[in-house]
Amino acid sequence: TGDHWGYGIEDGPSVWHKTYPIAQGNRQSPIDIVPHQASCDPSLGPIVLNYDHCTSMNIANNGHSVIVEFDDTDDRVVIQGGPLDNPYKLKQFHFHWGGKGCHGSEHTVAGNSYASELHLVHWNAVKYGTFEEAATAPDGLAVLGIFLETGDDHRWLNMITDALYMVKFKGSVTDFEGFNPMCLLPSSLDYWTYLGSLTTPPLYESVVWIILREPIMVSEKQLSKFRMLLLTEEEEDQRIHMENNFRPPQPLNGRKFILPEV
Ligand SMILES: NS(=O)(=O)c1ccc(C(=O)N2CCCN(Cc3ccccc3)CC2)cc1
Numbered sequence: 001t002g003d004h005w006g007y008g009i010e011d012g013p014s015v016w017h018k019t020y021p022i023a024q025g026n027r028q029s030p031i032d033i034v035p036h037q038a039s040c041d042p043s044l045g046p047i048v049l050n051y052d053h054c055t056s057m058n059i060a061n062n063g064h065s066v067i068v069e070f071d072d073t074d075d076r077v078v079i080q081g082g083p084l085d086n087p088y089k090l091k092q093f094h095f096h097w098g099g100k101g102c103h104g105s106e107h108t109v110a111g112n113s114y115a116s117e118l119h120l121v122h123w124n125a126v127k128y129g130t131f132e133e134a135a136t137a138p139d140g141l142a143v144l145g146i147f148l149e150t151g152d153d154h155r156w157l158n159m160i161t162d163a164l165y166m167v168k169f170k171g172s173v174t175d176f177e178g179f180n181p182m183c184l185l186p187s188s189l190d191y192w193t194y195l196g197s198l199t200t201p202p203l204y205e206s207v208v209w210i211i212l213r214e215p216i217m218v219s220e221k222q223l224s225k226f227r228m229l230l231l232t233e234e235e236e237d238q239r240i241h242m243e244n245n246f247r248p249p250q251p252l253n254g255r256k257f258i259l260p261e262v
């Protein structure tokens, strides 16, 4: 079994529906966010993040992205407020990016895509026993999406990009402890929110999306280090670089993306 999906012509987003029919479901992600078409909901409060006790464990190349995993056995790293009825616990974060000089965000804003997009994946540990169980429930996951725009060097992203050479090959993992993702947040927590799905197989429709409106700035040099990652394993002869690992926007199907009263 294992994943035989990817982002190429043969195995990319346009054929995922053959193995994962939910790809053509009615709450798929990502979407194109058109700010002036957003609905206002004054009852939506601010997002509250509490990442202070950082319990990152490792950084890994899973053949689709680079992922930093957290120890979610404690209840310390949480997101709450906004559209969320419960506190959710941080499980992992990962990135999506483009090729050299190409943009690679998943969500777009009025048709414009950013260079990259960071996803902080949280799960509803109040209602569900495990991440895997939550990942199949309509209110199981909350993913915080942050856009990355090219500009100045991001001083804290270097901690991640400096570790990427250790996880060059698919299937590689290395210790990565004590990283606090608070350092990757923009100055404003203003957000849009909508109900959607995982943007990779199995594409479960289990995600409350919270997309921050303000991007963070990273340098082209930092982004180029993500493209050094390989889709292929160490023992393989072929070396295929990991880039353009993003799904394009999906039909809204009548969904609204909402912003709190500005
Ligand atoms: N781009 S994203 O939408 O933010 C995103 C979020 C989370 C994942 C994620 O963690 N995985 C790996 C493992 C768990 N599966 C679910 C599962 C698979 C098999 C048995 C039960 C649940 C989901 C994919 C992927 C993508």
Ligand SMILES: [Zn+2]
Pocket (backbone or CB within 6 Å): 094, 095, 096, 119, 199
């Ligand atoms: Zn993602």
